[in-house]
Amino acid sequence: MKLERSLIEDFFRNLYLRKGGTRLFLYHMVIHNDIFENISPQIVLKEGLNYKTSTKWYSKSANLFPDLTERFRPANLPKWIDFEVAFGVDLEVDESPHYRFPVFSDKILVFNRDISSDLFAYIEDMYDGGKGRIIEGLPSKEDLMKNYWASMNTLEDYLNNKPFNNPEVYIFEQVPAKLIDYIE
Secondary structure (H helix, E strand, O other): OHHHHHHHHHHHHOOEOOOOOOEOEEEEEOOOOOOOOOOOHHHHHHHOEOOOOOOOOOOOHHHOOHHHHHHOOOOOOOOOOOOOOOEEEEOOOOOOOEEEEEOOOOOEEEEEHHHHHHHHHHHHHHHOOOOOOOOOOOOOHHHHHHHHHHOOEEHHHHHHHOOOOOEEEEEOOOEOHHHOEEEO
16 A cells, blocks of 8 residues: 555656646745735745645635535545645746645646636625625526536546636645745
8 A cells, every 4th residue: 555655646746747748836826915814935835835824815615605515525535625624726827926836646636617706606696785696697506516526627637638728726735845936
């Protein structure tokens, strides 16, 4: 079992894109403002990146309606798929400063962000007084959550097939500090 895990770790540590053999990196924005808790880059570079040290800018769409998330969670999913410990990352550099690190794990999943946006519209509708203007024409929250789970791909499957254009990427374990670069 230890050898098997080592082979998996080696595979993901050295995951290369099919085109050009470039090492694949993931990115996590660093936000410094008064709205979110600001975590010092020195802490991340010392302790690693996890749900406690990550930027809260990234929403966790599965946590918008936790009861629906659990109700429609596919049976027999591994226990490590837990949105309480997940945090968001990007496949491309969006802004600076940011953290950069190589793909290192198989505990990275990709969901369809367009479905997430539709789920978030239900939250916006509540703030709009529940008038339904924002969600007019959208599927029900229940159908959206079913579709959200159905959109789930491993990172490798997503990169190979690109089943949708707007990926929402989550890591379900800590990124070791030694893998992280802080880029201003």
